[in-house]
Amino acid sequence: MGDVELVERAEHLGRKRSQLFFVLAMVFFAGQSLYFGAPDATRDSVPRVGAWLILVCLMLLLLATGGFLLSGRKVRHLLNDESARANRVAAQAVGFWATILSLIAVYVESIFDPVTLNEAVHIVGTIGVGAALISFAVRERRAHRLG
Amino acid sequence: MAERLANRLRAEREFRGWTQAELAARVGVSRKTINTIENGVFVPSTLTALKIAESFERTVEQLFSVIEE
Numbered sequence: 001m002g003d004v005e006l007v008e009r010a011e012h013l014g015r016k017r018s019q020l021f022f023v024l025a026m027v028f029f030a031g032q033s034l035y036f037g038a039p040d041a042t043r044d045s046v047p048r049v050g051a052w053l054i055l056v057c058l059m060l061l062l063l064a065t066g067g068f069l070l071s072g073r074k075v076r077h078l079l080n081d082e083s084a085r086a087n088r089v090a091a092q093a094v095g096f097w098a099t100i101l102s103l104i105a106v107y108v109e110s111i112f113d114p115v116t117l118n119e120a121v122h123i124v125g126t127i128g129v130g131a132a133l134i135s136f137a138v139r140e141r142r143a144h145r146l147g
Numbered sequence: 148m149a150e151r152l153a154n155r156l157r158a159e160r161e162f163r164g165w166t167q168a169e170l171a172a173r174v175g176v177s178r179k180t181i182n183t184i185e186n187g188v189f190v191p192s193t194l195t196a197l198k199i200a201e202s203f204e205r206t207v208e209q210l211f212s213v214i215e216e
Contacts, residue, residue, distance in 0.1 A: 003172035
């Protein structure tokens with residue numbers, strides 16, 4: 001594959017990646033309604049908590065690597081070049097602030113209404129990871145659309 | 148006073164008849180990176196700026212300049 005073909009392949013995959021990250025974040029947020037909609041007795045069952053933990057780890061891995069499943073070292077290098085890395089760093093900063101703000105919100109809420117540890121972890125984890133994923137997806141989509 | 152990095156990438160690229168993908172392939176970055184640099188959205192690293200200049204056989208100063216707004 002020639003260099004220009006590699007660039008075009010990376011371009012195609014980059015667009016797909018930003019769409020996929022956006023959809024994943026939406027699915028991740030939507031999945032939380034299942035958790036909070038479940039009766040208290042079954043809410044923190046091992047399979048439910050385990051599935052959420054696996055999903056969080058997968059999202060974090062995607063955020064940290066920019067798509068570890070993508071094949072081809074050269075294409076992966078182009079996909080994760082300096083503009084993508086800059087977008088990832090900015091998205092991680094958004095995730096950090098979303099985490100801290102949701103932490104403060106949960107803390108204030110707990111003064112008026114008891115919040116269990118599991119609920120707090122779910123809320124803070126979901127908002128932090130979800131916000132970072134959406135931020136990365138939006139930045140990448142915007143960058144692809146320019147010009 | 149705000150400062151902005153202006154560049155002549157599009158003019159130089161179009162003068163040579165290169166597409167963004169062709170320039171990206173010469174520099175070793177994605178088309179998106181070239182696109183965002185051309186549009187002034189992304190400020191490239193020194194390494195990338197030098198590689199771009201090398202591709203055009205120009206100096207970095209001939210391609211990039213600081214504008215005060």
